[in-house]
Amino acid sequence: MGTIQGEGRAGVDPNIIINAGIFVVSAGAAAIAWWQAISADKAKTAAAREAGRSVEAAEASAGSAQRSASAAERHVEIVTEAEERKRENEERRQAEMISAWVETKDTGNTVVVVSNASDTAIYEVFAAEGIANRDGQYAFSTFPGSRTGVHKIAPGRWEMPIPPKPRSTELMGSERAQ
Numbered sequence: 001m002g003t004i005q006g007e008g009r010a011g012v013d014p015n016i017i018i019n020a021g022i023f024v025v026s027a028g029a030a031a032i033a034w035w036q037a038i039s040a041d042k043a044k045t046a047a048a049r050e051a052g053r054s055v056e057a058a059e060a061s062a063g064s065a066q067r068s069a070s071a072a073e074r075h076v077e078i079v080t081e082a083e084e085r086k087r088e089n090e091e092r093r094q095a096e097m098i099s100a101w102v103e104t105k106d107t108g109n110t111v112v113v114v115s116n117a118s119d120t121a122i123y124e125v126f127a128a129e130g131i132a133n134r135d136g137q138y139a140f141s142t143f144p145g146s147r148t149g150v151h152k153i154a155p156g157r158w159e160m161p162i163p164p165k166p167r168s169t170e171l172m173g174s175e176r177a178q
Contacts, residue, residue: 094120094122098117098118099117102162112160113157113160115158116157116158119155121153122152124151125152125160
């Protein structure tokens with residue numbers, strides 16, 4: 001093998017230069033590979049960290065969705081209750097505008113006067129002579145056939161005749177006249 005000679009230099013074996021070059025290139029390649037491995041590990045760690053955050057965010061989102069669904073259900077309950085109260089108040093308001101009393105006409109006939117001061121009709125109205133409890137159930141009627149009724153009463157003042165009473169010798173309710 002030959003040597004490389006130049007001005008003021010001792011002879012250098014070309015194999016050493018080639019081997020030194022191969023060593024530098026190999027060391028550089030190893031350093032690059034090592035740097036890429038470290039970068040890949042950092043990227044993997046960052047991806048795992050982001051995946052964890054993503055799972056946490058998904059869990060938080062699911063919890064939020066569940067709370068939203070519960071809130072929506074409660075909202076529906078509240079609206080339904082409010083609508084029911086409104087309907088009951090409207091019915092009560094109409095009931096407060098209905099009144100009735102008994103009048104005896106100049107002819108001697110007895111009538112039940114029903115005043116409907118509301119804006120809507122009332123239905124299934126019955127009048128009877130007797131005693132009734134607060135639920136509208138009759139404890140007894142003073143005489144048979146004393147109940148009269150109409151299907152519908154429009155707004156305004158209306159009179160419903162009550163059939164005449166039987167003679168005192170007839171049965172009254174469940175007891176005999178004495």
